[in-house]
Amino acid sequence: MNSIHWHTKLFDELTVNELYDILRLRTDIFVVEQNCAYPELDNKDKKCLHVFATLQNQVIACARIVPPGLSYPQISIGRVAVDxxxxxxxxxxxxxxxxxxxxxxxxxxxxxxxxxxxxxxDFYGSFGFEPASADYLEDGIPHLDMIRKASVYDI
Incomplete structure (x- = not known):
């Protein structure tokens, strides 16, 4: 039986195939599926920690942990994508x-x-994230900033 494997790697630790699969998944979702032309390659990946799942050596889910000060003053999770x-x-x-x-x-x-x-x-709210901004448009898609306080330990 094939099982899902979880990985966490710095950018320089990713294999060429892992990086390709992560970028393909993100592009398939954020650019093609959501019909949104935007700069997917934003010069942040090289400084991030990448969390991803593979099944039969294919990336099926990924996210990046963005260091403080790169996207927000706080540490951040971004580019959350699931096949x-x-x-x-x-x-x-x-x-x-x-x-x-x-x-x-x-x-x-x-x-x-x-x-x-x-x-x-509501999905992110279930992890303790609370709205921290009014809704705004980013690349034509409604977004809002949310913060999860350090005091929230439930995962």
């Missing part, structure tokens, strides 16, 4: 749990800020 074939099986929830645990392991409990698509407000 369409794994969205209804809890993969997004498991991906977020892995990212949150990795932040606690590597950096200790701290505030985390994200820029969430508005339709995912």
């Amino acid at each position: 369409v074939t794994h969205r209804k099986d809890g993969m997004g929830r498991t991906l977020m749990q892995h990212a949150l645990l990795k932040i606690i392991e590597e950096f200790g409990p701290q505030d985390i800020q994200i820029g969430a698509q508005c339709y995912l407000k």
